[in-house]
Amino acid sequence: MAVLFFNATLMTLGLALSSLILGLILATVFALLELGRFRILRYLTTTMVTVLRGLPEILVVFFIYFGSSHAIFLLTDEYIEVSPFTAGTIALGLIYAAYASQTIRGALMAVNKGQTEAAKALGIHTRRSFIRIVVPQAWRHALPGLGNQWLVLLKDTALVALIGSTELLHQAQMLSSKTFEPFTWYSVAAVIYLVITLISQKLLNSMKAKASQHERVVTA
């Protein structure tokens, strides 16, 4: 049992981390498109983000999982199944990006314009000043929001159980139907989720402390 749950925990973490990486990349792209100069791309991105946020997460997961096979079938006349892990990662990554892009956009806008101007006055190239001056400061603003969305993402990985990936919830489901002890196994899964959440919160707090160590402390 312990081995089964250990593997399932690794699967949950793998799903969550790969969705996080995909989500952060997509979120940055969405945020830059929304701040960008092309009006059509701006509207398209805003629409997509709004749609993703307005749909139940389970619908997005099902849409990507069942819909991708359906779309491939319509296009190529062949039935190819997309793995639950891949479909889950894409769906959860998209959902994460829809929320995180707003955090990143806000964080980028929160960096004082004078910073870019000062960098320019010092003769620093635009791209270099964006990476070296703007991003580190925006990171500090974005971290709390991105951290909260990570906690949401972690819990959303349970939805991938419904399309058959052997993560924590699915493992609990299988053991429950085998042993007729549903309360025990769902509780075990719940406790593991709780522990991962608590560890994440601890890590996020120390990351936050590190990111703001240079901030001036104003005491009343």
Added chain:
Amino acid sequence: MNLEAIMDYMPQLLKGLETTLELTFASLFSGLALAVVFTLILSLRFKPLEWLVKAQILLFTGTPLLVQIFLIYYGPAQFKGLQDSFLWPLLSEPWFCALLALALNSAAYSTQLFKGAVDAVPAGDWEAALALGMNKRQTLIRIVLPHAFRRALPAYGNEMILVMKGTSLASTITLMDLMGYADRLNARTYDTLTVFTLAGVIYLTMTGIMTLVIRIMERRALAFSN
């Protein structure tokens, strides 16, 4: 995706709308009632109850909603004693289990929001009320809570939408809500893209309407400020 299919599917999907809406409002209402009581307990620091509320919040915000739904719906069957008790008719009812899970989940998140808003009320408000001779409980109920709830409204609006979206998980315990009918229709027709797109359009319409209503409520509640 053709018009004929849409005309065929739409009425079938809309059959689930009633369950989705009922579940949303019932969960929001019971969740809100619980959250108000929990916020009072936390703010007044009723000792043993305070610990219980904190444990409830930790449990329900730290685990996935789907796990909570499964635990409440499938869990009790393990205990013979529960199956013979008067609670069994309720606990074997998917509608009640979904409501219970959603209400407790929403109560946990809402209590966090409300407690944060209570803590954010300026100390001067408390001091002014105390100077006028009000005791702690009166101040909390008459001065601080009305102020805090108004301030928490935008965040609570998001929570309302999350609960509405969360009701779709009830379909996993055999409840035929909007998502339940979408699932059934998909399994029968294999017309996945059309069916789920239509279900998505209905959910988006609901989110849109809720967003508008929340915005109007916010404007009313905060009309006196700024």
